[in-house]
Amino acid sequence: EAGVTQFPSHSVIEKGQTVTLRCDPISGHDNLYWYRRVMGKEIKFLLHFVKESKQDESGMPNNRFLAERTGGTYSTLKVQPAELEDSGVYFCASSQVGGSGANVLTFGAGSRLTVL
């Protein structure tokens, strides 16, 4: 079974530019999450999709961040315009809906974003 795939693995952009991160969850996983770790801090929740619906976006830092999951398959996270403090590693995770497996998130390798 393919795992959670994230692209790009590393992106270096200048302040003010736009970056789009992509996540392909495990097939059949309706739960999709975005998390972020900034330098020296713990991994923090950003938002949660169930299929194509945003279930919880309370962790999104501000309106420069936009997440989508059209069709309930892959998801994108766009940062526009990027600021220096957005640098960090963005993790995507997925899980099945229902049962104990819903609480077991499978993580991708992360997309490292560096804003100069």
Added chain:
Amino acid sequence: EDKVVQSPLSLVVHEGDTVTLNCSYEVTNFRSLLWYKQEKKAPTFLFMLTSSGIEKKSGRLSSILDKKELFSILNITATQTGDSAIYLCAVFLYIGSARQLTFGSGTQLTVLP
């Protein structure tokens, strides 16, 4: 505010040693506690604990949860260099229809040959 605290932050041991990693939490709407191992890239799942006092075991790794005292421990016996990683503790919260993992800062374990 929900909080997960791991200790120690880092640990250096020699192969063959036994280590105990700690995780305490202060959260509302606790559902389960999870341990992950992160080597280079993706955190990989180790254990999920939902009930107090029931040890979960996988090879040389084991973990237990105490919901009264609000902590969990992860034990690794006969450590090997391949156990070197960041070990993450996270608590799964249900807040209405929302579902979130709240992470600790992790314990960086280094196992020397």
